[in-house]
Amino acid sequence: MSAIAFPPVDAAIVARRPAILAGLAELVEPAGLISSEAEMRAYETDGLTAYRRMPLAVVLPATTEEVSRVMAFCHANGVKVVPRGAGTSLAGGAIAHEDAIILGVSRMSRVIEIDYPNRCMRVEAGITNLAITGAVSPDGFFYAPDPSSQLACTIAGNIGMNSGGAHCLKYGVTTNNLLGVKMVVIDGTVVEIGGGALDSPGLDLLGLIVGSEGQIGIVTEATVRILRSPEAVQPVLFGFDTSEEAGSCVAAIIESGIIPVAIEFMDKPAIEICEAYAKAGYPLDVGALLIVEVEGLASDIEAQLAKIVAIARLHNVRVVRESQSAMEAALIWKGRKSAFGATGRIADYICMDGTVPTSQLSYVLKRTGEIVASYGLRVANVFHAGDGNMHPLIMYNINDPEEQRKAEEAGNDILRLCVEVGGCLTGEHGVGIEKRDLMHHQFSDLDLAHQMRIRSVFDRSWLLNPAKVFPLESRHLETA
Amino acid sequence: MAHVFTPKSETEAADIVRGLTAPVSIRGSGTRSGLGRTVDAEDALSTRGLDGISFYEPAEMMMSVRAGTPVSVVEQTLAAKGQMLPFEPADHRGVYGTEGEPTFGAVAACNISGPRRIQAGAARDSIVGLRFVNGRGEIIKSGGRVMKNVTGLDLVKLTCGSYGSLAVLTEITFKVLPRPERASTLVLEGLDDMDAVAVLTRAMGSAFEVSGAAYLPAHDGEPARTLLRLEGMASSVRDRMTALQTVLSSTASIRILDDDATAALWRDVRDGAFVAMPADNALWRVSVKPTQGPALIAALADIPLDRYFFDWSGGLVWLSVAPTGDAGAAPIRAAVSELGGHATLIRAPDHIRRSVDVFQPLPGALMKITSGIKQSSDPRRLLNPGVMYPGI
Numbered sequence: 056m057s058a059i060a061f062p063p064v065d066a067a068i069v070a071r072r073p074a075i076l077a078g079l080a081e082l083v084e085p086a087g088l089i090s091s092e093a094e095m096r097a098y099e100t101d102g103l104t105a106y107r108r109m110p111l112a113v114v115l116p117a118t119t120e121e122v123s124r125v126m127a128f129c130h131a132n133g134v135k136v137v138p139r140g141a142g143t144s145l146a147g148g149a150i151a152h153e154d155a156i157i158l159g160v161s162r163m164s165r166v167i168e169i170d171y172p173n174r175c176m177r178v179e180a181g182i183t184n185l186a187i188t189g190a191v192s193p194d195g196f197f198y199a200p201d202p203s204s205q206l207a208c209t210i211a212g213n214i215g216m217n218s219g220g221a222h223c224l225k226y227g228v229t230t231n232n233l234l235g236v237k238m239v240v241i242d243g244t245v246v247e248i249g250g251g252a253l254d255s256p257g258l259d260l261l262g263l264i265v266g267s268e269g270q271i272g273i274v275t276e277a278t279v280r281i282l283r284s285p286e287a288v289q290p291v292l293f294g295f296d297t298s299e300e301a302g303s304c305v306a307a308i309i310e311s312g313i314i315p316v317a318i319e320f321m322d323k324p325a326i327e328i329c330e331a332y333a334k335a336g337y338p339l340d341v342g343a344l345l346i347v348e349v350e351g352l353a354s355d356i357e358a359q360l361a362k363i364v365a366i367a368r369l370h371n372v373r374v375v376r377e378s379q380s381a382m383e384a385a386l387i388w389k390g391r392k393s394a395f396g397a398t399g400r401i402a403d404y405i406c407m408d409g410t411v412p413t414s415q416l417s418y419v420l421k422r423t424g425e426i427v428a429s430y431g432l433r434v435a436n437v438f439h440a441g442d443g444n445m446h447p448l449i450m451y452n453i454n455d456p457e458e459q460r461k462a463e464e465a466g467n468d469i470l471r472l473c474v475e476v477g478g479c480l481t482g483e484h485g486v487g488i489e490k491r492d493l494m495h496h497q498f499s500d501l502d503l504a505h506q507m508r509i510r511s512v513f514d515r516s517w518l519l520n521p522a523k524v525f526p527l528e529s530r531h532l533e534t535a
Numbered sequence: 536m537a538h539v540f541t542p543k544s545e546t547e548a549a550d551i552v553r554g555l556t557a558p559v560s561i562r563g564s565g566t567r568s569g570l571g572r573t574v575d576a577e578d579a580l581s582t583r584g585l586d587g588i589s590f591y592e593p594a595e596m597m598m599s600v601r602a603g604t605p606v607s608v609v610e611q612t613l614a615a616k617g618q619m620l621p622f623e624p625a626d627h628r629g630v631y632g633t634e635g636e637p638t639f640g641a642v643a644a645c646n647i648s649g650p651r652r653i654q655a656g657a658a659r660d661s662i663v664g665l666r667f668v669n670g671r672g673e674i675i676k677s678g679g680r681v682m683k684n685v686t687g688l689d690l691v692k693l694t695c696g697s698y699g700s701l702a703v704l705t706e707i708t709f710k711v712l713p714r715p716e717r718a719s720t721l722v723l724e725g726l727d728d729m730d731a732v733a734v735l736t737r738a739m740g741s742a743f744e745v746s747g748a749a750y751l752p753a754h755d756g757e758p759a760r761t762l763l764r765l766e767g768m769a770s771s772v773r774d775r776m777t778a779l780q781t782v783l784s785s786t787a788s789i790r791i792l793d794d795d796a797t798a799a800l801w802r803d804v805r806d807g808a809f810v811a812m813p814a815d816n817a818l819w820r821v822s823v824k825p826t827q828g829p830a831l832i833a834a835l836a837d838i839p840l841d842r843y844f845f846d847w848s849g850g851l852v853w854l855s856v857a858p859t860g861d862a863g864a865a866p867i868r869a870a871v872s873e874l875g876g877h878a879t880l881i882r883a884p885d886h887i888r889r890s891v892d893v894f895q896p897l898p899g900a901l902m903k904i905t906s907g908i909k910q911s912s913d914p915r916r917l918l919n920p921g922v923m924y925p926g927i
């Protein structure tokens with residue numbers, strides 16, 4: 056039933072499983088090796104739950120040295136390795152297969168050093184995104200990229216996917232907030248790139264690693280930039296009759312020269328789903344909703360909000376709700392932050408992640424509705440409008456293979472549309488297996504070959520997360 | 536006879552590279568040709584013929600330009616719409632004593648980023664899309680014209696800052712920012728290195744969005760100046776300036792510079808004007824953790840250091856060293872490996888540039904990766920060979 060193919064399983068490796076397990080058992084402490092089917096269940100999928108594959112084994116090292124030994128062993132034995140953080144990837148980036156081990160960093164989650172004067176912090180890669188901010192928030196600092204999965208997802212996965220979040224409009228995504236990594240490459244060699252300084256010598260390997268989806272090495276430590284929390288933040292909620300009005304309001308705010316920290320968009324289905332679940336007090340008689348957040352000194356906020364509200368009025372805003380207290384602010388965000396969970400309660404869904412130029416938002420929203428309707432399915436749109444990163448949630452029944460096929464096809468049509476209007480297939484979730492076979496729509500054979508050759512510099516025999524990112528049938532281009 | 540290829544289009548550039556039988560140095564207008572190691576090539580390929588803004592959508596804060604487009608044209612076009620480049624690229628003409636119009640391609644190729652990097656990031660953070668010709672003569676694109684994009688490997692970052700060793704850039708797409716209504720500078724006078732960096736890091740650790748943090752030691756009768764820049768809406772700058780002074784609670788004597796004085800002063804910080812003269816001195820740029828800036832200077836007590844200053848809150852140290860011996864290379868590199876960070880020789884007489892490492896030498900494993908990337912992008916070693924490291 057699965058529309059997305061995996062490469063054929065290497066039977067020779069599977070046949071050697073007992074010997075491989077024995078070898079791995081010598082490299083990590085007992086708690087670090089999971090091989091029973093029952094325990095491996097938790098690792099057979101990630102956030103793309105329609106696809107499930109049992110790994111050969113799950114290895115959870117406790118130190119960089121253990122990671123290094125495991126990598127050297129796998130390299131010597133031709134065993135494929137799928138790196139994993141918390142397994143929340145929505146693109147199937149952390150799904151393994153029967154001839155590959157999962158190498159997870161979840162047991163490496165310490166804070167190593169906090170350095171306020173230099174505004175940086177060194178952590179082990181398995182720490183969750185929220186725990187990074189948690190470690191410095193008592194002192195008034197935070198780590199900026201804030202994916203809605205931040206309670207669970209790790210900095211390792213954030214680096215793998217160059218993750219973003221609601222507040223990236225102002226602060227950028229992972230790649231703009233990472234200063235260095237410690238990484239184990241395929242033969243077990245440990246390399247350090249960057250650190251507390253703003254740049255590192257030589258080619259920008261750090262920039263290449265971010266978003267490389269576990270195909271370049273295993274990140275075991277990260278140095279991230281931390282920032283002082285603003286004195287005050289305030290969201291305002293706008294309700295519009297139509298998505299078009301909301302879309303043109305977004306463009307007008309950006310054009311005006313104000314850069315809010317966040318501009319989030321929800322369409323009518325999303326408002327209804329989130330309100331039913333979160334009881335955030337969202338107006339139900341509007342066609343679209345924006346959450347715009349500004350921050351700064353209290354006096355700044357007033358001035359910025361005044362400008363933003365004036366712009367919204369020019370775009371026929373019908374409901375304006377300024378939060379008067381921290382509680383009201385939290386409530387405004389509560390609905391938005393629970394959007395994926397709330398949708399998951401009423402249906403299975405796949406979440407698309409294309410980015411489009413902000414001038415195209417209204418058009419793409421309209422076409423998205425038409426496309427999904429043409430497959431007889433429903434869609435809710437809730438996304439980061441300020442940077443054009445759309446998240447149509449296409450709802451379907453996971454137990455109905457025909458519906459799953461339709462949902463995936465509708466998703467593919469939407470992504471092709473994103474590329475056509477000048478955007479891209481994925482803004483923050485990554486390609487994984489999910490969008491792998493659409494890469495041709497965005498890249499030429501030459502583009503793909505160039506990328507694959509760079510990838511091969513790090514992993515000549517393609518043992519690291521090999522089924523991801525690059526279309527399976529394009530692999531020959533590399534040597535062409 | 537040395538030949539300069541000047542393609543007028545991307546296709547022509549690709550044809551030229553495919554047809555090359557010997558290496559070329561890659562240049563825009565040559566105003567920064569002193570950056571990097573000396574290249575082993577007779578002929579040159581100039582991007583000057585690839586000229587013009589190909590896309591500008593102020594409402595999206597996005598612009599695409601061909602590689603040979605003058606930086607000044609980009610800046611003027613943005614200014615006309617009340618926008619600007621976030622990363623404040625330096626103009627190196629003062630430092631190198633060169634003439635001509637700096638091109639945007641070189642800014643991207645060398646990741647040229649100025650004082651605002653501490654707040655708005657480097658060139659590589661604003662650049663979201665590239666088109667280039669690799670050493671095989673293939674036209675390649677990476678990224679696009681949207682801010683958020685994780686589709687495929689990020690060759691944009693890899694190629695920015697590769698000094699032309701991997702590709703001839705043909706088109707660059709980048710994010711821009713609204714030009715702030717007001718820019719003011721707080722000047723604290725008379726602090727020494729240590730106290731200055733303490734002030735700078737405290738300011739950077741505040742919530743007041745400092746967009747420039749530099750220190751100019753006392754010189755020629757001028758007292759030492761610690762500089763903090765605030766930008767934004769006029770009312771906001773005013774309020775933050777007051778709040779910042781309260782937080783710093785420094786006893787140093789204080790002045791506040793207006794927009795024009797702020798613009799002029801930060802242009803000089805950006806361009807390294809304070810260390811540009813004497814012109815035959817060697818110039819180093821050292822990246823360290825901000826708090827290590829003063830320690831670096833203290834460690835260099837024995838070298839013929841003429842002048843220095845700090846940018847990036849202490850994290851970028853400019854050094855002007857008398858051009859004798861190795862121009863301080865050994866002690867500077869030793870201090871940097873002790874403190875963490877890296878040093879780049881950005882100006883020196885040719886014999887020194889040839890005999891010392893211009894960029895910080897890399898550990899073996901990283902060097903192997905670097906040369907693998909060169910090999911895969913430019914297997915015939917035609918593009919700027921040797922500009923970063925021997926053969927690369």
Ligand SMILES: Cc1cc2nc3c(=O)[nH]c(=O)nc-3n(C[C@H](O)[C@H](O)[C@H](O)COP(=O)(O)OP(=O)(O)OC[C@H]3O[C@@H](n4cnc5c(N)ncnc54)[C@H](O)[C@@H]3O)c2cc1C
Nearest residue numbers: 140141142143144148202203209212213215218219269274
């Ligand atoms: C409800 C929900 C909401 C979400 N919201 C957002 C959002 O707002 N913004 C956003 O950007 N994403 C979002 N995501 C997607 C997902 O959370 C992110 O992609 C996240 O960064 C994945 O982190 P993880 O630790 O779960 O990594 P995993 O899913 O385990 O892995 C992600 C990728 O990184 C690689 N990887 C993992 N560890 C390493 C390592 N140590 N070294 C090298 N590579 C490694 C993996 O191989 C894989 O390719 C959401 C997901 C869910 C389920």
